[in-house]
Amino acid sequence: MNATQLAGASNAAVYASMLTLTFAMVSFAISFAAGRRRIGMTQTQVPVAASAGSTAVLIRSVVDAPTDDQAGRRSANIAMSLTWLGFVLLLAGVVLRGVWAGRVPWGNMYEFSITAALGILGAFLIVSLRRDVRWLGLFIVIPTLLTLGLAVTVLYTEGAQLVPALKSYWLSIHVSAAIICSGAFTLAAATAGLSLVQSRSELRGKPGLAKVPSADKLRTLTYRVLAFAFPLWTFAVVAGAIWAENAWGRYWGWDPKETWAFITWVIYAAYLHARSTVGWRGDRASWVAIAGWTAFIINYFGVNIFINSLHSYSGV
Amino acid sequence: MSKEAPPLPPMGALGFLRFAWRQLTSMKTALILLFLLAIASVPGSIFPQRGNNPLRVNEWIADSPTFGPIFDTLGFFDVYSSPWFAAVYLLLFISLIGCVLPRTKVHWRAMFAPPPPVPRNLLRLPESMSFEVGAPAHDVLARGQKYLTDRRWRLLVTENAIAAEKGFLRETGNLLFHFSLILILVAIAVGGLFGWKGNVIVRAGQGFSNTLTQYDAWGGGRFTGAARLSPFSFTLDKFNVEFDRSEAQRGSPSLFEADVTYRRSPGAVAENSRIEVNSPLEIDGAKVFLVGHGYAPHFVVRDASGAVVFDDSVVFLPQDGNFTSTGVVKIPDSEPPLGIEGIFVPTAASNNLRGPISIFPGPDDPAVFMSAWRGDLGLDAGAPQSVYRLDTKAMAQIGLDALRPGQTWVLPDGSGSIEVTGFERWASFQIAFDPGKEIALLGAILALTGLMLSLFIRRRRVWIAVAPSSQTVTVVQIAGLARIESADLPGELQLIREAVAGLADTTSATPLGDFKEQK
Numbered sequence: 072m073n074a075t076q077l078a079g080a081s082n083a084a085v086y087a088s089m090l091t092l093t094f095a096m097v098s099f100a101i102s103f104a105a106g107r108r109r110i111g112m113t114q115t116q117v118p119v120a121a122s123a124g125s126t127a128v129l130i131r132s133v134v135d136a137p138t139d140d141q142a143g144r145r146s147a148n149i150a151m152s153l154t155w156l157g158f159v160l161l162l163a164g165v166v167l168r169g170v171w172a173g174r175v176p177w178g179n180m181y182e183f184s185i186t187a188a189l190g191i192l193g194a195f196l197i198v199s200l201r202r203d204v205r206w207l208g209l210f211i212v213i214p215t216l217l218t219l220g221l222a223v224t225v226l227y228t229e230g231a232q233l234v235p236a237l238k239s240y241w242l243s244i245h246v247s248a249a250i251i252c253s254g255a256f257t258l259a260a261a262t263a264g265l266s267l268v269q270s271r272s273e274l275r276g277k278p279g280l281a282k283v284p285s286a287d288k289l290r291t292l293t294y295r296v297l298a299f300a301f302p303l304w305t306f307a308v309v310a311g312a313i314w315a316e317n318a319w320g321r322y323w324g325w326d327p328k329e330t331w332a333f334i335t336w337v338i339y340a341a342y343l344h345a346r347s348t349v350g351w352r353g354d355r356a357s358w359v360a361i362a363g364w365t366a367f368i369i370n371y372f373g374v375n376i377f378i379n380s381l382h383s384y385s386g387v
Numbered sequence: 388m389s390k391e392a393p394p395l396p397p398m399g400a401l402g403f404l405r406f407a408w409r410q411l412t413s414m415k416t417a418l419i420l421l422f423l424l425a426i427a428s429v430p431g432s433i434f435p436q437r438g439n440n441p442l443r444v445n446e447w448i449a450d451s452p453t454f455g456p457i458f459d460t461l462g463f464f465d466v467y468s469s470p471w472f473a474a475v476y477l478l479l480f481i482s483l484i485g486c487v488l489p490r491t492k493v494h495w496r497a498m499f500a501p502p503p504p505v506p507r508n509l510l511r512l513p514e515s516m517s518f519e520v521g522a523p524a525h526d527v528l529a530r531g532q533k534y535l536t537d538r539r540w541r542l543l544v545t546e547n548a549i550a551a552e553k554g555f556l557r558e559t560g561n562l563l564f565h566f567s568l569i570l571i572l573v574a575i576a577v578g579g580l581f582g583w584k585g586n587v588i589v590r591a592g593q594g595f596s597n598t599l600t601q602y603d604a605w606g607g608g609r610f611t612g613a614a615r616l617s618p619f620s621f622t623l624d625k626f627n628v629e630f631d632r633s634e635a636q637r638g639s640p641s642l643f644e645a646d647v648t649y650r651r652s653p654g655a656v657a658e659n660s661r662i663e664v665n666s667p668l669e670i671d672g673a674k675v676f677l678v679g680h681g682y683a684p685h686f687v688v689r690d691a692s693g694a695v696v697f698d699d700s701v702v703f704l705p706q707d708g709n710f711t712s713t714g715v716v717k718i719p720d721s722e723p724p725l726g727i728e729g730i731f732v733p734t735a736a737s738n739n740l741r742g743p744i745s746i747f748p749g750p751d752d753p754a755v756f757m758s759a760w761r762g763d764l765g766l767d768a769g770a771p772q773s774v775y776r777l778d779t780k781a782m783a784q785i786g787l788d789a790l791r792p793g794q795t796w797v798l799p800d801g802s803g804s805i806e807v808t809g810f811e812r813w814a815s816f817q818i819a820f821d822p823g824k825e826i827a828l829l830g831a832i833l834a835l836t837g838l839m840l841s842l843f844i845r846r847r848r849v850w851i852a853v854a855p856s857s858q859t860v861t862v863v864q865i866a867g868l869a870r871i872e873s874a875d876l877p878g879e880l881q882l883i884r885e886a887v888a889g890l891a892d893t894t895s896a897t898p899l900g901d902f903k904e905q906k
């Protein structure tokens with residue numbers, strides 16, 4: 072493949088991924104809606120073949136409103152497969168972009184964004200290997216598609232050259248850590264948001280979103296994701312500081328990008344504190360997790376595009 | 388460190404102080420101070436900051452005469468050195484110290500104390516089980532003790548029970564993390580007090596020696612005297628720069644590097660080095676960074692008789708990405724004094740309609756647009772003057788012209804001529820000395836280590852209690868408690884169960900068929 076074909080193949084893979092993810096989103100939405108329509112309890116347990124003297128009781132599940140729920144489950148499974156496909160296509164898109172540019176594919180905002188989308192999907196899929204998080208899919212695929220949509224429309228650039236400030240192996244270290252964090256932070260914001268929804272219903276004694284775990288479980292999941300992401304974000308910030316020292320002669324200069332990285336860090340530190348403070352553990356901690364993600368997003372889009380910063384290499 | 392609300396204050400001043408201290412070092416205050424720190428950092432990313440960009444600050448204030456001075460008084464242009472920002476982080480760190488010291492004491496004691504004894508009713512704990520093992524009680528206990536000791540649990544063994552505890556490194560990590568934050572703050576203070584930082588522009592072929600007078604801008608801490616500047620010097624031999632010509636990223640720099648010859652001290656041997664953006668030159672702990680570059684057009688000015696009154700290159704400052712650059716030339720020695728305001732464009736737009744604007748940063752078609760003035764340059768007034776600005780209050784304009792290199796402009800009033808012979812490149816360097824940065828790095832590494840210990844290690848307790856039910860059968864109760872939610876506790880108890888049942892050496896996949904469930 073020559074260079075133009077490589078770039079074309081990368082773009083095609085990204086578009087194919089977006090298409091696949093759109094279908095995934097629709098399937099997740101169907102499954103979600105199917106779950107919502109389910110009313111009341113659906114499972115009754117009927118003992119069969121219970122003979123006297125036998126300790127074994129066979130239990131068969133009878134499902135009251137099976138059609139709706141089964142359809143929902145099937146479409147959630149289809150959605151998961153589509154998400155995996157979308158992930159693989161996006162991975163191909165990112166890798167081809169890197170091959171075409173002859174460097175890590177993180178030289179401008181278009182490339183950051185497609186890689187961040189990959190990070191969001193990756194974080195979700197890794198968690199999905201260990202537990203059933205199909206209920207979360209809709210809230211992962213939507214931000215991923217938004218990120219990709221912004222990337223291909225507003226942020227797209229043909230540029231291959233790195234500006235000299237980015238020519239450093241710290242680029243790979245610092246940015247890859249930040250990209251993994253972007254996935255984890257988004258995941259945690261989604262579970263924190265859902266925990267707020269669930270907690271509101273639970274307070275009113277209503278059943279809440281079907282298939283979605285209880286507020287308490289969601290909060291625990293949020294904590295686990297953030298307990299993983301926070302040290303990684305700390306590492307990303309420290310790596311950035313080392314790089315800045317190497318490039319500009321100071322490890323910290325309160326440049327807007329650095330400032331917002333710091334704000335993000337402080338808010339997530341506050342989240343961890345909130346988790347062990349009486350009166351803050353529940354919904355308030357979830358709000359703090361969402362605030363941290365907001366700061367992260369402001370740093371990513373706001374500072375790159377609107378604020379004049381040393382880090383303005385967006386290529387937009 | 389109390390996580391509960393402090394008790395009501397006792398009477399009296401001392402009581403009040405104690406109450407205030409408790410409040411300050413409570414977790415809730417820490418939380419609020421963290422939020423305040425986040426919020427207080429925001430204005431510094433919105434308003435230009437003096438430390439980074441003094442020129443933009445001046446513009447901002449000049450552009451909004453009402454709010455500019457108000458915001459300036461409030462410290463919005465020096466957020467990170469403003470008193471209110473300092474107040475927030477100092478309170479936070481006082482709270483931190485007040486928090487961590489007592490907690491360290493408690494932790495120190497806990498590390499040498501035996502685990503708390505077995506609770507009366509183990510089966511009341513949420514994570515617990517009871518089962519029978521076909522072995523005498525002391526064998527069961529011995530197996531449990533061996534299993535836990537091998538895995539470095541801390542034990543308290545009594546006649547018919549074991550209390551065990553693990554995961555102390557969690558708290559150790561937490562304390563290490565918070566102490567490291569203090570260390571980082573100290574490092575910043577050391578850098579601020581003993582470090583210095585300066586900027587200088589050097590034209591190709593020119594030299595620089597590390598003394599205060601040679602800097603264009605210099606800032607140092609309270610304890611950095613000029614005497615502490617190490618006596619190095621360097622010459623910028625050559626500055627190489629290339630710009631991207633591809634359609635997509637036309638004009639973005641693809642390379643810039645400075646070749647220098649330097650000496651560590653005036654008598655030392657000359658050494659060569661190449662300074663690039665991510666690779667500074669380090670001399671005696673000070674680092675020389677390449678931060679920018681530009682053009683310096685070369686002017687030769689002659690008076691009416693043809694005698695040369697000025698012959699030098701002059702630094703012009705880039706105003707946009709294509710290096711449309713502005714600068715001034717002041718020639719007090721000509722009679723009357725001459726001043727030139729100029730715009731240098733490395734690549735002039737082919738149609739001159741767009742005025743003096745460069746369309747490419749590389750020197751494809753350089754030109755200088757000039758406006759010449761005669762009169763009092765104001766240099767004798769005593770007030771310091773910028774070398775990049777011409778004060779034309781007491782001057783009269785004598786004409787405008789544009790020159791390409793090699794061309795000469797004969798001034799319309801017959802007072803002489805201006806020739807542009809070509810241009811030099813210049814590079815700007817930031818030279819910094821920060822004795823605190825190694826400490827900061829150490830602090831960061833320790834903080835990260837502590838953080839990972841504190842987030843990934845689970846502190847937990849387990850208890851094993853045995854009661855003989857016959858000569859060969861023992862009833863065993865196991866229970867566990869974890870401080871934080873821990874999905875692994877049931878699995879851990881399961882392993883202990885297998886161990887005390889004598890199944891530890893077989894894989895955990897072995898069916899536990901020979902136990903009879905009692906729970």
Ligand code: HEM
Nearest residue numbers: 340343344347412413414417479482483486561568841842
């Ligand atoms: C510079 C300000 C501070 C930062 C950045 C910070 C950061 C953190 C972080 C990231 C954690 C999470 C580690 C873990 O969960 O084990 C933590 C835990 C903790 N911090 Fe701080 N902290 C700060 C100040 C304080 C202060 C002032 C206090 C005292 C009031 C405090 C008390 C604690 C406690 C008790 C924990 C353990 C929470 C637990 O048991 O899970 N911290 N801190």
